[in-house]
Amino acid sequence: MLNLERLRTLDALARHGSVSGAAAGLHITTSAVSQQMAKLEREVGQRLLAKNGRGVRLTDAGRLLADHAARILSQVELAQSDLEAQRGQVVGELRLAAFPTAARGLFPTALADLRGEHPGLRVRSCELEPERGIAGVIRGDLDLAVVLDWYNKPMPVPDGLVKAPILDDPADVAMPAGHPLAGRDEVDLTEFAGDEWITWADGEFCHEWLMFTLRSRGVEPIVGHRAAETHTQLGLVAAGLGVCIAPLLGRHPVPEGIVMVPLRQRLRRHVYALWRADADRRPSIRAAVRALKSAADNLG
Numbered sequence: 001m002l003n004l005e006r007l008r009t010l011d012a013l014a015r016h017g018s019v020s021g022a023a024a025g026l027h028i029t030t031s032a033v034s035q036q037m038a039k040l041e042r043e044v045g046q047r048l049l050a051k052n053g054r055g056v057r058l059t060d061a062g063r064l065l066a067d068h069a070a071r072i073l074s075q076v077e078l079a080q081s082d083l084e085a086q087r088g089q090v091v092g093e094l095r096l097a098a099f100p101t102a103a104r105g106l107f108p109t110a111l112a113d114l115r116g117e118h119p120g121l122r123v124r125s126c127e128l129e130p131e132r133g134i135a136g137v138i139r140g141d142l143d144l145a146v147v148l149d150w151y152n153k154p155m156p157v158p159d160g161l162v163k164a165p166i167l168d169d170p171a172d173v174a175m176p177a178g179h180p181l182a183g184r185d186e187v188d189l190t191e192f193a194g195d196e197w198i199t200w201a202d203g204e205f206c207h208e209w210l211m212f213t214l215r216s217r218g219v220e221p222i223v224g225h226r227a228a229e230t231h232t233q234l235g236l237v238a239a240g241l242g243v244c245i246a247p248l249l250g251r252h253p254v255p256e257g258i259v260m261v262p263l264r265q266r267l268r269r270h271v272y273a274l275w276r277a278d279a280d281r282r283p284s285i286r287a288a289v290r291a292l293k294s295a296a297d298n299l300g
Contacts, residue, residue, distance in 0.1 A: 002040075002043065002044075002072075003039070003040065003043065004072075004073075004076065005036065006036045006037070006039055006040040006043065007040070007065075007068075007069040007072060007073065008026070008069070008073060009022065009026065009033055009036040009037060009040070010037065010040060010048065010062070010065060010066050010069050011066060011069040011070055011073055011140075012025050012026050012033075013033070013037070013049075013056075013058065013066070014058060014062075014063070014066035014069075014070070015139045015140075016139070018055055018056070019033050019034060019055070019056060025139065025141045037049055044061070044065065046059075046061040047059050047061065047062075048061055048062035048065060049062055073140070074278055077140075077276070077278050077279055078278045078279075080282070089120065089283060090117075090118040090120065090121050090283045090284050090287045091118070091120035091121055091284070092120075092121065092122070092284060093121075093122045093123075093124065094114075094121060094122070094123050094124070094143050094144070094284045094285070094288060095123075095124050095125075095141070095142045095143045095144075096111075096123060096124070096125045096126075096142065096143065096144050096145070096146070096288065097125065097126050097127065097128040097132075097133045097136055097142050097144075097145045097146070098125070098127065098128070098133070098145065098146035098147075099127070099128065099129055099130050099133065099146065099147065099148060100127050100129075100228060100229055100230075100250070101229075101230050101247065101249050101250030101251070102146045102148070102166075102249060102250065102271060103125070103126075103127045103146075104250040105249040105250035105295075105299065106146065106166070106249070106292055106295045106296060107125055107295075109291075109294075109295035109298065110288070110291040110292045110294070110295040111123055111125060111291070113291045113294065113295070114287060114288065114291050117287070117291075118284075118287055121284055121287070123288075128145065129204055129205065130145075130147035130148055130149075130155060130205050131205060133145030133146070133147050133274070134147060134155075134157075134158065134161070134274060137161060137274055137275060137276060138158060138160070138161070138276075140276075143275060143276075143279060143282075143284075143285065144273055144274065144275045144285060144288055144289075145273070145274050145275075146166065146271065146272070146273055146274075146292065147271075147272065147273075147274055148169075148205075148206075148269050148270060148271050148272070149205075149269065149270050150206075150209045150213075150267070150268070150269045150270070151267065151268045151269070151270070152209075152212075152213060152216075153208075153209045153212055153213070154270075155205065157274065160276060160277050160278075161274050161275065161276060161277065162274070162275055162276070162277050162280050163272045163273065163274045164272060164273050164289050164293075165270065165271075165272045166271045166272050166273055166289075166292050166293055166296050167249070167271050167293075167296035167297075167299070168268045168269075168270055168271070169247045169248055169249045169268060169269045169270075169271055170247070170248050170262075170266065170267065170268050171245050171246060171247040171248070171263075171267040171268065171269060172245075172246055172248075172260040172261055172262050172263065172267075173187060173192070173243055173244075173245060173246070173260070173261050173262075173263060174233075174234055174237045174243060174244050174245070174246040174251075174254075174258050174259075174260055175195075175237065175243045175258070175259055175261065176237060176238065176240045176243075176257060176258065176259070177257050177258065177259050178240070179243070179259070181261060182259040182261065184261055185261075185262075186261065186262045186263060186264045187261050187262075187263060187264065188217075188263065188264045188265070189213070189214060189217045189219055189263065189265070190217050190218060190219055192214075192219065192243060193219045193220075194222070195222065195242060195243050196222050196223070196224030196225075196241065196242035196243070197210070197214075197221050197222060197223050197224065197242055197243060197244065198224060198225045198226070198227065198233045198236045198237060198241065198242040198243065198244040199211075199221075199223055199225075199226055199233075199244065200226060200227070200228060201226050201228055202226065204228075206269075207226075210245060213267075224241060224242045225241060225242060230246060230247070230250050230251050231250075231251070231255075233246070234246065234251065234254060234255050234258060235255060237255075237258055238255040238256065238257040238258050245267065246260060247269055248299070249271065249299065271296070273288070273289050273292060
């Protein structure tokens with residue numbers, strides 16, 4: 001009889017490509033991964049791993065068993081989901097991730113509500129950018145991720161995932177109070193052709209969206225500073241170092257010396273939750289989505 005936890009370890013190795021990656025994904029030590037794999041090799045009577053430089057790779061037998069393990073674990077997930085649905089109780093463990101402003105703006109309220117309403121549910125959460133959150137759900141490291149896209153730049157949702165909208169998040173331009181456009185009721189992106197922009201890290205979805213949006217309006221962006229957190233960006237704006245796009249979610253309290261001005265062409269980003277289709281019937285997933293929507297409804 002194949003041991004399920006050892007199959008889970010093999011599956012993690014196949015997905016992450018390294019012992020350290022599997023250990024991080026399973027929240028165990030690298031030594032524990034090696035021990036589980038040694039036991040699995042003895043169990044099946046074949047070598048599943050081979051040395052590959054300073055790391056390891058799966059043998060042909062390892063890849064064959066890993067394919068079976070992925071299907072077995074998917075069926076186990078589906079069985080657990082059906083059992084939870086049949087029992088109708090919100091219990092067990094739920095692993096969540098959200099991009100930083102959603103974690104700041106939604107998680108405190110949503111997770112506190114979950115704890116109060118469902119004491120039998122253990123929730124673990126972390127901050128991850130949308131692409132990493134989606135990858136974590138696909139790999140099975142996460143049960144649910146809160147991600148985003150923009151009104152003019154949707155993020156592709158891979159097959160096998162289910163999504164539910166949480167909120168539409170409006171965004172304004174944040175500028176120093178002394179900026180020439182600070183007294184306006186609304187502005188256009190083309191009016192910031194000479195301004196320095198404070199943006200996200202190169203390669204992040206929101207940074208790529210901002211570059212795409214500005215260029216689509218005929219503005220070649222001048223990037224002065226980069227910061228992952230909205231409040232860091234706003235601190236740089238307050239110091240007079242540039243302007244930034246400031247979504248409503250997670251931006252309060254706004255530092256002194258900043259004026260928020262809406263854009264003539266309204267900017268909105270869509271925030272939604274993603275989870276695997278084989279976990280769709282889990283009451284804990286449904287409870288988490290309800291708590292996130294409730295937290296979003298009570299913003300501001």
